[in-house]
Amino acid sequence: MSVARPPTRTPATGAGRAGHRAGRRGRGRLSLALFVVVMLGGAAAGWWFVLRGGGGEEAGGPAGPAPSRLLAVAVLVEPQPFVAVVGAGGDLEPAVAILPGSTAIEIPGLGSDTAGAAARLPGDVFRVALSNLLGAEVGHHAVWEPDGLAEAVDDAGGVTLDVAGTLEVDGRTIGPGPTDVGGAEVAAYLEDARPFEHVTRWTDVLRALLSVEDPVLGPAVHADDPAAASEVWAAARGATVTEVPTEESGGALLRPDFEAMPGFVAEAFGIGRPPPVPVLVLNGNGAPGVGEQVARLLVPEGFRVVASENARSFDHRTTEIRVGDPALEEAAGRVAAALGVGEVILGEPGSGLADITILVGMDFLEA
Numbered sequence: 581m582s583v584a585r586p587p588t589r590t591p592a593t594g595a596g597r598a599g600h601r602a603g604r605r606g607r608g609r610l611s612l613a614l615f616v617v618v619m620l621g622g623a624a625a626g627w628w629f630v631l632r633g634g635g636g637e638e639a640g641g642p643a644g645p646a647p648s649r650l651l652a653v654a655v656l657v658e659p660q661p662f663v664a665v666v667g668a669g670g671d672l673e674p675a676v677a678i679l680p681g682s683t684a685i686e687i688p689g690l691g692s693d694t695a696g697a698a699a700r701l702p703g704d705v706f707r708v709a710l711s712n713l714l715g716a717e718v719g720h721h722a723v724w725e726p727d728g729l730a731e732a733v734d735d736a737g738g739v740t741l742d743v744a745g746t747l748e749v750d751g752r753t754i755g756p757g758p759t760d761v762g763g764a765e766v767a768a769y770l771e772d773a774r775p776f777e778h779v780t781r782w783t784d785v786l787r788a789l790l791s792v793e794d795p796v797l798g799p800a801v802h803a804d805d806p807a808a809a810s811e812v813w814a815a816a817r818g819a820t821v822t823e824v825p826t827e828e829s830g831g832a833l834l835r836p837d838f839e840a841m842p843g844f845v846a847e848a849f850g851i852g853r854p855p856p857v858p859v860l861v862l863n864g865n866g867a868p869g870v871g872e873q874v875a876r877l878l879v880p881e882g883f884r885v886v887a888s889e890n891a892r893s894f895d896h897r898t899t900e901i902r903v904g905d906p907a908l909e910e911a912a913g914r915v916a917a918a919l920g921v922g923e924v925i926l927g928e929p930g931s932g933l934a935d936i937t938i939l940v941g942m943d944f945l946e947a
Contacts, residue, residue, distance in 0.1 A: 650849065651812040652710045652721040654699035655729050657771045661699040662782045665710055665718060665824075666816045667849040674819035675848045676786050677714075678779055683826055683834045685713050688861065688885045689871030694833070699723060703804050708875050713824075713836055715856040716845050717880045720812065722803040726771055730763030732789075732798025738762050739788035741769065761788075775832065783821050790819050822848055838884075856884035857911050858934040865942045866894030874919065874940060881918045883911075886934050896941040902928035905935045912936055920947045 651666040660681035668674040679685075681696030687709045690701070698709040703721040711718040724732065733739055743755040750768035754761060761769075766785055773781040789795060795814050803809040825837035825844050838855075846852040859878065863870045871888030878885070899922035903912045906926055915936065916922040921943040928937070 649812065650711075650714075650716060650718040650720075651809055651816075652703075652707045652718045653813075654706070654721075654723045655770055656700060656723060656725055657767075657773075660694075660775070660778065661696040662770060662778065662785075663695045663699050663710075664782065664786060665714065666812060666819065667851075668812050668815035668819065672850055674790070674816040676790070676816065676819045676821045677824050677844075677848050678782055678786070678821065679710070679713070679824045680779055680826065680834055682775070682778075682832055683824070683836060684829060685709055685836065686885055686887060687872075688712055688875035688888045689869050689873070691888065703802060705872055707804070708872055708879070711879045712875050712885050713841075714845050715841060715853065715879070715882075715884055716849065716851045720804055720809045722797050722801050722806075722809040722813065724798075724801055726767040728798060728800030728802075729770075730767040731800045732796055733761075733763035733766045735798045736789070736792045736794065736796050739766065739792055741766065741784055741788050743769075743784060779823060786819075786821050790816050792817075820848075853882065856882055857908070857936065858886045859883050859915065859936045859938055860934040861885050861888040862891040862937060862939045863889070864891035864894060864896030864899075864939045865945055867945055870940050870944070874938060874944075877918045878915065881914055883915065883918075883936075891939055896939055897943065898923055899941040899944050900925050900937075900939040902937040902939065903935065904929055908935055919944060 649667055649669045649672050651668075653664050653666055655662040663679045663681055665677045665679070666675075667677075679695045681694060681699070683695045684692055685695050685698060687693050687698050687701070687705065690705070695710075695713075698706050701709075703723060706723070707718050707721040738760055740758045741754060741761045742758045746753055746755045747769075749761075749772065750765045752761075752765060754765065754769075766788070770781055770785060795817050797803065797806070797810050797813050801809070822844075825840040826834040827837050829835040842853065842855045856879070861871045861874050871885060875885045875888075899919065901912045901915050901922045901924045903909060903924060903926050909924065909926060912924045912926075915938060916924055919938075921941075922938070
């Protein structure tokens with residue numbers, strides 16, 4: 581490996597150029613592992629363990645359950661959808677984290693918008709946006725239209741909605757306290773919510789849905805993998821419901837509290853890991869969706885995309901991983917390994933948004 585300073589460029593030790601993108605991360609890890617075995621002999625196994633996140637906070641890598649254990653869910657009501665992440669199965673205690681639809685989040689590849697807006701996008705984009713927010717991979721998504729939610733409630737034999745006071749919902753008085761309701765009433769309960777009632781009513785509905793003997797998503801749900809999503813949903817019976825930490829951001833928007841996020845994810849879902857390393861993604865090849873593709877590979881490896889923008893031009897041949905802080909050289913190497921392409925360039929000034937900037941070139945599309 582040749583090194584020239586300043587700046588320093590380190591070629592990626594990840595996967596080769598052949599093959600499709602879905603296999604890049606595995607090939608990059610394998611190549612890196614073989615390199616370390618040759619160079620370090622018996623110490624290779626321990627270093628490979630660290631690169632995969634087994635080294636705890638020093639590694640900065642991922643730790644936690646299989647991706648399928650977290651499920652992004654949403655109900656697409658107007659004007660603001662209801663959003664949550666469900667965790668269950670394996671060694672996870674059932675838990676639900678509500679994310680107010682008015683929370684401003686980064687949608688990799690598309691820029692900043694709200695969680696509610698993300699829920700209206702293609703399901704995989706929605707899932708990756710929530711993964712990026714939490715710093716933990718969300719494996720599947722399940723999204724209802726109001727009529728689809730009503731059908732799921734009816735398929736479950738109705739639910740018991742526990743509300744404070746008395747409410748007129750869908751032409752019927754419910755409450756105070758536990759009241760047996762059908763699907764149309766549950767959908768109306770959400771659709772009639774005023775902005776300040778969103779979290780309370782969403783909490784009421786989620787608790788009711790996950791209190792039945794056999795929680796079901798119903799046939800009208802939009803899911804990437806209905807069987808896998810249904811497995812997580814059914815395993816979440818009796819889940820505790822909490823709210824993702826946010827802060828007021830002026831106007832009607834909230835912003836995620838990223839300082840509190842790792843502790844929240846650990847407490848809510850039992851997924852303990854170091855805070856993600858922030859990265860800025862620049863599209864230097866002009867292909868649509870590059871930011872989302874990069875986030876899909878990097879979030880499981882312990883990174884968070886803070887912004888994704890276009891580069892000044894789309895004629896960049898080689899992916900560059902620019903590092904302002906030399907202490908992040910190891911993290912930059914993990915970026916290259918995860919992407920399967922790229923040169924690490926040390927000594928570049930920071931962007932002001934993140935200490936690592938990823939300029940994605942044509943080689944990323946060819947890998």
